Amino acid sequence: xxxxxxxxxxxxxxxxxxxxxxxxxxxxxxxxxxxxxxxxxxxxxxxxxxxxxxxxxxxxxxxxxxxxxxxxxxxxxxxxxxxxxxxxxxxxxxxxxxxxxxxxxxxxxxxxxxxxxxxxxxxxxxxxxxxxxxxxxxxxxxxxxxxxxxxxxxxxxxxxxxxxxxxxx
Numbered sequence: 001x002x003x004x005x006x007x008x009x010x011x012x013x014x015x016x017x018x019x020x021x022x023x024x025x026x027x028x029x030x031x032x033x034x035x036x037x038x039x040x041x042x043x044x045x046x047x048x049x050x051x052x053x054x055x056x057x058x059x060x061x062x063x064x065x066x067x068x069x070x071x072x073x074x075x076x077x078x079x080x081x082x083x084x085x086x087x088x089x090x091x092x093x094x095x096x097x098x099x100x101x102x103x104x105x106x107x108x109x110x111x112x113x114x115x116x117x118x119x120x121x122x123x124x125x126x127x128x129x130x131x132x133x134x135x136x137x138x139x140x141x142x143x144x145x146x147x148x149x150x151x152x153x154x155x156x157x158x159x160x161x162x163x164x165x166x167x168x169x
Contacts, residue, residue, distance in 0.1 A: 022046070022132050023065040024056060036066075039137040064136065068128030075122025082114025 021033040024046060034046035034054060044061065046054045089108025092100050 020067055020128060021049070022067055022136070023063075024061060025063040025065075026056070026060045027062045028060075036132050036135040038135055041137075044136055066129050066132040066136070068125040068130075068132065071125030072122050072129060073125070075118045075120070075125055078118030078121060079115050080118075082111045082118060084111070085114060086111030 020035050022036050023031060023033050024036075024044070025031045032046065032048055032054065034048040034051075036044055037047050037053065038045045039058075042058055044056050044058060044064075046056060048054065085107055089104045089106070089111055092104025092107060095101060095104070
């Protein structure tokens with residue numbers, strides 16, 4: 001279990017690229033990876049690594065990809081996966097068999113630690129994204145997240161066959 005937790009953390013960090021830079025693409029095809037430091041109504045100021053600060057006109061920008069959103073989603077996914085571990089461990093802790101209770105304690109502990117790691121990744125990713133959007137002068141800084149209960153219905157009879165949750169951004 002702890003190996004899986006360590007592997008999840010390592011793969012998440014690798015997948016995120018640990019980058020603080022936004023990718024700024026202009027209409028003429030020019031592209032730069034830089035940290036957005038500030039903005040005005042007409043310009044975005046970006047600091048590429050090891051280079052002087054750039055002043056880029058907003059009208060020249062075709063697309064702007066802020067950092068952190070991928071890490072935020074990975075963190076939420078890790079939290080969800082380990083929440084299942086925590087739940088399974090809690091179920092095993094309620095059994096009367098000592099071996100199952102001991103296994104339940106280990107599974108629940110792994111789930112709790114995994115959720116803690118996932119929450120760290122989620123917080124880091126979304127706060128990085130928020131800083132970049134705010135520096136670029138964005139109005140909506142945090143994404144809208146909705147969690148809605150869902151009911152799966154049988155196509156033929158219309159009877160309920162399952163329930164779940166849907167997470168939308």
